Every structure is written in C-alpha cells, then in structure tokens.
Amino acid sequence: MSRSLSIVVVEDEPLTRATLVAFLEREGHAVRPASCVAACRAALRDKAADVVLLDIGLPGEDGLSYARELRSAGATGVIIVSERGEIETRIAALDDGADDYLTKPVHLEELAARVRSVARRRAPQGARLSFGPVVLDQAARSAVAAGVPAALTRGEFDLLWALAVAEGKIVSREALSEVVSRGEGDLRSVDALVSRLRRKLASADEDGLIVTAPGFGYRLRPPVTRA
Structure with a gap:
C-alpha cells in the first residue's frame, strides 16, 4: 500500500x-x-x-x-x-x-x-476508499460512481482497489497482473480490465480517473481518502 x-x-x-x-x-x-x-x-x-x-x-x-x-x-x-x-x-x-x-x-x-x-x-477488512466521485467498499466489494452503483467483476474490483490503495502513485502492470491473476498473469489482461473500468466509470470519469503511465503502469488522478 x-x-x-x-x-x-x-x-x-x-x-x-x-x-x-x-x-x-x-x-x-x-x-x-x-x-x-x-x-x-x-x-x-x-x-x-x-x-x-x-x-x-x-x-x-x-x-x-x-x-x-x-x-x-x-x-x-x-x-x-x-x-x-x-x-x-x-x-x-x-x-x-x-x-x-x-x-x-x-x-x-x-x-x-x-x-x-x-x-x-493485512489491512483491516471493511475499509472504504474514495477518490473523486467514486467510493469503494472492500467488505461489500462494491463500487459507487457519482452515486450510481457500478457492476464490477472480481478482477475489475481488485485492480481498482489496488490502484486506490496506492493513493495516486504509479502501480506497474506487472504488479497489477499479480493482483488480478493470483499468480501468473497476462499484461494484456490488465490493459483490458483498465479499458473496461474506464467505460464502467465513464459517468464519473470526466477528468480521467485512471491515468496511464506509458511503458510502466497506471495510477489514479484524484486524491484517495478513507471514506
């Protein structure tokens, strides 16, 4: 984290x-x-x-x-x-x-x-993190974007949570691959998950919540706070 x-x-x-x-x-x-x-x-x-x-x-x-x-x-x-x-x-x-x-x-x-x-x-379960208009609930494994629930898959939620706990710092595609694959992963699957997340969060993503760090990975743009 x-x-x-x-x-x-x-x-x-x-x-x-x-x-x-x-x-x-x-x-x-x-x-x-x-x-x-x-x-x-x-x-x-x-x-x-x-x-x-x-x-x-x-x-x-x-x-x-x-x-x-x-x-x-x-x-x-x-x-x-x-x-x-x-x-x-x-x-x-x-x-x-x-x-x-x-x-x-x-x-x-x-x-x-x-x-x-x-x-x-090892973080206490049940944590909630917010960034911009998005709120993530770890216990419920749910996301709300601009007041509207976002239906996320396991991989999408895990990737978004990993970016949120990094609090704006870049997370490498390799690290994200480990998070979503529980082991050996495909870096292209990370890019695909990010693309899907951007579409699902489009209503709350006017300023680009998920930022690409070319050649390395991704980060979140807004400050992340504990909700």
Whole structure:
C-alpha cells in the first residue's frame, strides 16, 4: 500500500540496509533500521510496524525463527529479503510465517510493490476508499460512481482497489497482473480490465480517473481518502 507505512528493515549489511531505508523513505514511508533481531524487537516495543523486511542470515538469532515469532504475534506483515534463493528455504520461510519472499539483489520498485501488497492484504477488512466521485467498499466489494452503483467483476474490483490503495502513485502492470491473476498473469489482461473500468466509470470519469503511465503502469488522478 502506498499510504505511509511504518516499516522496520532488519539487515546486518550496512550498505544494503542504508539503501533499503533510503529508498523506502523516498516512497513516503516511516522506516527504522535494525541490524539484528534484538534491535528489531526493541524497535517494535517502541512502536508497532505495518511491515518488517527481514534478512535470514543475521548475527545471533536467525530470521526464520523470528518470522515465526512475528507471525504468532499476528500484527505485522513479514517479507523475507535474502541471498538464499533455493526453493526449500523459500518454502520454509513461507511456512514459518513470512507473507512474501524476495531474493537479493532486490529490484527496488518490485520491493515497493510487494510492501504495498502485504500491507494491503493485512489491512483491516471493511475499509472504504474514495477518490473523486467514486467510493469503494472492500467488505461489500462494491463500487459507487457519482452515486450510481457500478457492476464490477472480481478482477475489475481488485485492480481498482489496488490502484486506490496506492493513493495516486504509479502501480506497474506487472504488479497489477499479480493482483488480478493470483499468480501468473497476462499484461494484456490488465490493459483490458483498465479499458473496461474506464467505460464502467465513464459517468464519473470526466477528468480521467485512471491515468496511464506509458511503458510502466497506471495510477489514479484524484486524491484517495478513507471514506
């Protein structure tokens, strides 16, 4: 999610830690660095976090056991960021409570999308978001445009919700494809869904609610607020 999130980056390599912190801060998030599990625990005692980025090979306690601890607490999203890319480790991490797994070197824009995705999945259900004359209700999975209900398919609603929670920032076609396909997707299907959404929201779309970022993805034009 592109609303400002509270994030803790747990990474013992100073340059990598600084790079991740600086990038996520540029994305508008409140980021705290931690070099080990103990430092992360201290940071979370001070203030809860929406998402923890967690390396596996840390000094002292390893990241996998800490992922289990975080999952048992249940309040924080966990993304493993590790050099270890073997499938056994990835499966173990996901089984131990990680919400997602990225292998280093990390593509920073993909990292930002994964952070948004994890925060979105863990957001309280029943949220309502509005932008321009459109109101989305997550619990009812409904959309109202300029006071008129819009009949959206599952894919159309999921794509529009993903754009809404990004709060005006560009969401790549690849990230949107993952949202609507639940896995392997076709980028052309994203474009088709956007085209259909523009037609269905035409009565409320005089200024172009869904804006194309050529060569990258889409964003919403108006400010997004919680309804």
